[in-house]
Amino acid sequence: MEEYSDRPPADVAWYPMVPIRDVVIFPFTKVAFKIGRAGSVRALEQALAGDRMIFLATQHDATVDEPTPEQIYGIGTLGKILQSQKQENGQIKVVVEGRERATTVRVENAEGAFMALVRRAPVVNEEGTRLDALIQKIGQLVEQHLRLAPDTQTDALQTALRNQEPSHLADALASQLRISVEDKQGLLEIFSTQARLQRLVELLETEIEKRQLDRTIQTRVKRQMEKAQKEYYLNEQIKAIHKELGRKDEKAELEELKKKIEEAGMTDEAKEKAMQELHRLEAMPPMSAEGTVSRTYIDWLISVPWKQKSKEIKDLAKAEEVLNEDHFGLAKIKERILEYLAVRQLVKNPKGSILCFVGPPGVGKTSLGKSIARATGRKFVRLSLGGVRDEAEIRGHRRTYIGALPGQIIQMMKKAGAVNPVLLLDEVDKLGADFRGDPSAALLEVLDPEQNHTFQDHYLDVEYDLSKVFFIATANVLHTIPPALQDRLEILRLSGYTEREKLEIAKRHLVPKQAEGNGLKPDQFDFTDEGILEVIRHYTREAGVRNLEREIGSCCRKLARKFVSEPPAENAKDSIDAARVREMLGPIKFRQQGIAAQSEIGLATGLAWTEIGGEVLQIEATLVKGRGGVTLTGKLGDVMQESAQAALTCIRARAERLAMSLDFIRKRDLHIHIPEGAIPKDGPSAGITMATAMASALAHVPVRKNVAMTGEITLRGKVLPIGGVKEKLLAAHRFGIDTIILPKDNEKDLVEVPEEVRDSLNINLVESIDEVLSYALEDSVPTAAATDEAPPLWNTEQPSQGIQTR
Ligand SMILES: Nc1ncnc2c1ncn2[C@@H]1O[C@H](COP(=O)(O)OP(=O)(O)OP(=O)(O)O)[C@@H](O)[C@H]1O
Ligand SMILES: [Mg+2]
Numbered sequence: 001m002e003e004y005s006d007r008p009p010a011d012v013a014w015y016p017m018v019p020i021r022d023v024v025i026f027p028f029t030k031v032a033f034k035i036g037r038a039g040s041v042r043a044l045e046q047a048l049a050g051d052r053m054i055f056l057a058t059q060h061d062a063t064v065d066e067p068t069p070e071q072i073y074g075i076g077t078l079g080k081i082l083q084s085q086k087q088e089n090g091q092i093k094v095v096v097e098g099r100e101r102a103t104t105v106r107v108e109n110a111e112g113a114f115m116a117l118v119r120r121a122p123v124v125n126e127e128g129t130r131l132d133a134l135i136q137k138i139g140q141l142v143e144q145h146l147r148l149a150p151d152t153q154t155d156a157l158q159t160a161l162r163n164q165e166p167s168h169l170a171d172a173l174a175s176q177l178r179i180s181v182e183d184k185q186g187l188l189e190i191f192s193t194q195a196r197l198q199r200l201v202e203l204l205e206t207e208i209e210k211r212q213l214d215r216t217i218q219t220r221v222k223r224q225m226e227k228a229q230k231e232y233y234l235n236e237q238i239k240a241i242h243k244e245l246g247r248k249d250e251k252a253e254l255e256e257l258k259k260k261i262e263e264a265g266m267t268d269e270a271k272e273k274a275m276q277e278l279h280r281l282e283a284m285p286p287m288s289a290e291g292t293v294s295r296t297y298i299d300w301l302i303s304v305p306w307k308q309k310s311k312e313i314k315d316l317a318k319a320e321e322v323l324n325e326d327h328f329g330l331a332k333i334k335e336r337i338l339e340y341l342a343v344r345q346l347v348k349n350p351k352g353s354i355l356c357f358v359g360p361p362g363v364g365k366t367s368l369g370k371s372i373a374r375a376t377g378r379k380f381v382r383l384s385l386g387g388v389r390d391e392a393e394i395r396g397h398r399r400t401y402i403g404a405l406p407g408q409i410i411q412m413m414k415k416a417g418a419v420n421p422v423l424l425l426d427e428v429d430k431l432g433a434d435f436r437g438d439p440s441a442a443l444l445e446v447l448d449p450e451q452n453h454t455f456q457d458h459y460l461d462v463e464y465d466l467s468k469v470f471f472i473a474t475a476n477v478l479h480t481i482p483p484a485l486q487d488r489l490e491i492l493r494l495s496g497y498t499e500r501e502k503l504e505i506a507k508r509h510l511v512p513k514q515a516e517g518n519g520l521k522p523d524q525f526d527f528t529d530e531g532i533l534e535v536i537r538h539y540t541r542e543a544g545v546r547n548l549e550r551e552i553g554s555c556c557r558k559l560a561r562k563f564v565s566e567p568p569a570e571n572a573k574d575s576i577d578a579a580r581v582r583e584m585l586g587p588i589k590f591r592q593q594g595i596a597a598q599s600e601i602g603l604a605t606g607l608a609w610t611e612i613g614g615e616v617l618q619i620e621a622t623l624v625k626g627r628g629g630v631t632l633t634g635k636l637g638d639v640m641q642e643s644a645q646a647a648l649t650c651i652r653a654r655a656e657r658l659a660m661s662l663d664f665i666r667k668r669d670l671h672i673h674i675p676e677g678a679i680p681k682d683g684p685s686a687g688i689t690m691a692t693a694m695a696s697a698l699a700h701v702p703v704r705k706n707v708a709m710t711g712e713i714t715l716r717g718k719v720l721p722i723g724g725v726k727e728k729l730l731a732a733h734r735f736g737i738d739t740i741i742l743p744k745d746n747e748k749d750l751v752e753v754p755e756e757v758r759d760s761l762n763i764n765l766v767e768s769i770d771e772v773l774s775y776a777l778e779d780s781v782p783t784a785a786a787t788d789e790a791p792p793l794w795n796t797e798q799p800s801q802g803i804q805t806r
Contacts, residue, residue, distance in 0.1 A: 014118075015054060016050075016113060017076075017116035018035060018040045018044060019040065020033065021059050024184035025056045025058075027171050029172055032094065032095045034091045034093050034094070036090070036092075037065065038112060041090075044084065052081045053099075056078075057073050057076030057104065058185055069104075072104075073189075075121075075188055076101075077098045077099070083095040100120050101120070102118035103121060124191050125165075137201055141205065142158075166193050167193040171196075183203055187200065187203075235285075264302045266306050270301055274302070280294055300460065305419050308418050309419050319338060320375075323371055323375055326370075328505045328508050330364070337372060337492075354447050354489050356428070357492050358474070358477070360611070360727070362546025362547065363497065366424065366474060369422060370424075372470070373470075378422045380422050383425055384426045385428055385430060386427040387432060388430075388431055388432065389431075392458065394439050396410060396457045398459065404459050407442075407457050409457065410464065413464070413466075420468040422469075424473075424474065425473040426473075427474060428485065428489075431481075440482045448488065452465075452467055452469075477611040495543065496727060498733065498756050502532075507527075511527045514553040514555075518553065518556040518557050523573065524563070526575045531555075531575075535555075540590070555576055559576065598705055599778055602694075603619075604690075604696065604703045605617070605707060606685075607709065607731060608685065609722075614732070616731055616737065617686070617689075619672065619673070620674075621672045623669070625669070627667070628667070630644065630669070631670070632674075634674035640686060643684040644690050647694060653717070658699045684713075684720075688709050688719055689710070691713050691769055692772060692773060695777065699777070701777045702778045704776060707737070707776050708739070708740055709741035712743070719743045719768060721744075721745035729758075730757060732761060733757045738760070738761060740761050743766065743767075
């Protein structure tokens with residue numbers, strides 16, 4: 001502080017000083033406030049006694065009642081008291097007009113009042129574009145500020161802005177802004193107008209930013225509030241709607257679920273899981289996506305049968321009755337089924353005890369399953385495994401997958417609604433396997449009596465007992481069933497029906513069934529035996545009876561249509577005979593006669609065993625000029641190619657006996673063709689047929705028509721046994737073939753062949769290819785070959801080309 005001896009300089013003078021709290025008073029502003037503290041009142045009185053000028057400076061800390069000079073800011077405002085009014089409580093209300101800034105030089109306490117020696121601060125009023133720009137900017141900011149906070153004293157700020165003098169404007173604005181005392185004091189202490197305006201800009205900008213932030217927070221909060229309110233409102237509405245529709249509300253529904261869980265008879269594990277899920281569900285907002293997932297899961301747990309059991313029929317006589325009622329014939333199979341049922345009653349979990357019906361389509365595998373269910377009083381469910389490639393289809397997806405569901409096994413159990421249904425695993429041979437896992441592995445677990453009482457479905461996620469389920473499998477062929485699975489199965493073969501059996505099946509089952517299905521009464525018409533045989537012989541060619549049933553159905557539909565358009569007279573009985581069948585079904589589809597219309601050279605008829613049962617196939621061999629090679633065409637496997645090679649070698653070795661010149665063979669290529677669609681699954685059984693076709697072509701002797709053969713051939717011409725005799729002979733019978741050539745070693749299989757078929761066929765059992773040829777080839781002496789075709793070419797000896805395939 002400066003020392004002044006006598007007279008202070010003109011801009012320095014003594015003034016009574018009033019420390020003020022919470023406000024900063026600026027020059028060029030009028031302020032009204034109350035003065036209450038004794039020292040301040042005395043200072044005021046002194047001022048009033050003099051030129052009414054007073055020095056106003058702000059305390060650092062508003063809570064201090066008796067501040068020392070050090071606790072008061074060193075820069076304040078000199079002001080003139082315009083009015084003063086004593087209040088009743090001793091306080092004085094004053095109106096002061098700020099005049100100019102001043103800095104304290106010295107403060108003294110005279111008789112309880114502060115006296116301050118202050119120096120007036122010069123007004124620093126810069127000019128220029130920068131000042132104008134600042135003022136303009138401030139104008140904009142104030143406006144923006146007002147927009148964001150319309151509650152603030154709009155008028156006061158706008159008035160402040162109207163000041164012409166930049167310095168006045170700055171101070172008026174500073175005093176009106178709602179900023180902290182510290183910031184205000186800071187503004188007061190800036191003497192330069194330009195600097196003060198600059199600082200004001202900063203303060204206004206911060207203020208605006210704060211307001212903006214406030215506003216976004218507010219709107220965000222508001223938006224959230226609105227959303228919550230909306231949801232609440234909508235939920236209330238849903239509840240109201242449900243109530244209106246007579247549905248139970250949330251709570252009652254959960255109660256009901258709980259009751260259902262308790263009543264479902266679940267295992268402890270399952271019940272615990274269900275209850276757990278129910279608690280989760282309670283905590284979730286109603287109708288939420290999660291809630292639906294939980295609910296679906298609980299629903300599944302509830303709806304799968306845990307205890308429900310159908311009452312089983314133990315009476316074997318009754319079971320037999322049912323089986324006979326549903327199916328004609330199949331005596332051996334039925335017998336086997338009954339034995340099986342008996343064993344099941346005695347032994348709890350018989351080993352390897354899954355029945356598996358194997359046979360061509362339409363022989364009644366699926367319907368036998370149904371019949372077993374009926375015979376044992378169980379529910380029947382069918383799971384088609386054809387094309388199932390994904391393990392998850394058997395076992396389900398984990399619940400974490402969107403849209404996850406239990407696997408087919410559990411779905412079937414739900415469908416059955418009992419723990420002891422007959423579950424028919426249809427077409428196990430069509431089961432696929434790929435990168436998604438091997439479904440047959442899952443199936444193994446299902447079928448294993450050691451494991452299936454704790455079957456785990458990925459979705460259900462609790463152990464489920466399948467041990468009471470009666471599993472039956474069906475398949476067309478065995479060889480595509482994985483060996484591990486085959487091991488669990490007890491194979492029962494259904495190989496197809498003879499014509500007579502088909503007729504009986506049609507009369508007893510198919511015609512009545514189709515008649516009923518098409519709304520015909522049994523006494524309205526008569527399907528004659530000739531009519532049915534016509535269908536069997538000329539409109540179907542199959543091991544089973546599916547197409548037969550379809551064609552019969554088709555006849556019934558035509559009859560039904562006729563009955564509707566021209567109702568029959570009372571007691572009139574329509575009859576469907578052979579002629580009527582032809583009329584109804586149109587042109588004949590199959591001719592009941594040998595494959596070949598006449599005996600031909602190089603055309604041999606073979607018998608094959610495919611997945612649709614026995615088949616008749618024709619093998620053609622033709623000679624062309626060449627170099628002793630063999631070309632095989634058609635879709636052949638390795639086994640068949642080898643078989644062809646063996647056949648050729650064997651025929652070559654017999655060139656002389658067949659009156660062929662070896663050289664002649666060398667100058668010819670042999671082309672053998674096996675038509676597609678009749679590729680035997682049992683590989684080498686076409687051996688003798690190929691050999692016969694070759695021999696016939698080379699020796700230029702026709703193969704007898706209506707002769708069909710099957711057998712494997714060795715290089716030395718021995719004929720080896722083959723499989724599927726019954727199926728093959730049934731096929732031959734179906735095709736109207738009368739002579740069969742069969743390996744001697746297959747004689748034992750003939751007992752399985754229905755007598756009717758055996759009697760209709762002339763079966764020749766052979767051991768060597770020579771016997772085969774003697775039965776198969778026409779008697780004509782094979783002399784023409786060498787001379788007829790082409791002159792023998794003796795000179796060019798060339799090696800054989802071996803077998804080529806195309
Ligand atoms: N012996 C029979 N007695 C009475 N009806 C039979 C007999 N065999 C088959 N059927 C009938 O033939 C129809 C076809 O049988 P099913 O569907 O069971 O054949 P499938 O052997 O399962 O054939 P796929 O291998 O094509 O599944 C059924 O309507 C069935 O009732
Ligand atoms: Mg079937």
